[in-house]
Amino acid sequence: MSSAAPGGPVPVLEEPARGGPHRFxxxxxxxxxxxxxxxxxxxxxxxxxxxxxxxxxxxxxxxxxxxxxxxxxxxxxxxxxxxxxxxxxxxxxxxxxxxTPGLRSVLTMRRGDGPLHAGLRREAVEVVLRDRAMAVAGVQSVRVRAGRHKAAVRAVAHFRELDHVHADLDTALRAAVGELGLARPPHLSVHVARPARKG
Incomplete structure (x- = not known):
């Protein structure tokens, strides 16, 4: 059994090569x-x-x-x-x-040719997606909630058209999810809105 540092990759452990990705x-x-x-x-x-x-x-x-x-x-x-x-x-x-495995906070990563099994904590996935979303032009703030099957992203755009921001966010986040190397990439749900008016 392996332990993981908060917010970082899970140390690898040996596991038989047969079968699909398994949870920790x-x-x-x-x-x-x-x-x-x-x-x-x-x-x-x-x-x-x-x-x-x-x-x-x-x-x-x-x-x-x-x-x-x-x-x-x-x-x-x-x-x-x-x-x-x-x-x-x-x-x-x-x-x-x-x-039951029970360790729901760790998302399984794709395995290579070797007998190693690695994963990412949800907090790490959320940080990566949040940083990638903040790099999109027009995004003022972002909230990300990553689960085993779905990643919900709520962004606030203070300039540019919402449709353009949404399209850029969707493209950037899909690329980020692909680069994470997860065995079961979460489905993206992107929502973009204007800042709430004060008063």
Whole structure:
């Protein structure tokens, strides 16, 4: 698994050459740490209770109360159904985390002949497109939002005809997207408007 510096290229990693471009997998440190802490706390509590029983002491009151309560409850009880629903939802969430890449902030780049896999962060793509748009004559300001499938560009033009600015922006940004070397170039959405009137 590779890590990436904010705003820059993702360090390359080795991957089999077969198949199309693949997304990068997230490390998911926070969910893994939370799950590990919960398992550790639960295991420690059960181990302490078992050791207490083996030492001749009574088991913890909460465990005896819980066992007695579960022994008399029916399967269609609201509390039992609610607990089962929470457990199923948690299990599905953990399965989804385990089976999906999750690292949506990195856009996969085209791979060459070697076994290397590289990507660009969305922030880097936005910076490149913003700089290229600001170089177009007539553009006063630009806002860029890059996603996995679409890059939305909103520009403000303070002179020149809007149609001419839009055409130049579209040409410049399409060239910029092509130069980024992305495996799945995002679809461009360009919007040009005049500055808002004050007062």
């Amino acid at each position: 997998w997230s490390v998911r440190r926070v969910p893994a740490a939370l799950l590990a802490l919960l398992v550790l706390a639960g295991a420690g509590l059960v181990l302490y209770d078992v050791a207490s029983v083996w030492a001749g002491r009574p088991g913890m009151r909460w465990r005896r109360t819980l066992a007695d309560d579960l022994a008399v409850r029916q399967l269609d009880d609201v509390a039992v159904l609610a607990g089962a629903a929470v457990a199923v939802a948690l299990g599905l969430w953990l399965l989804a985390l385990a089976c």
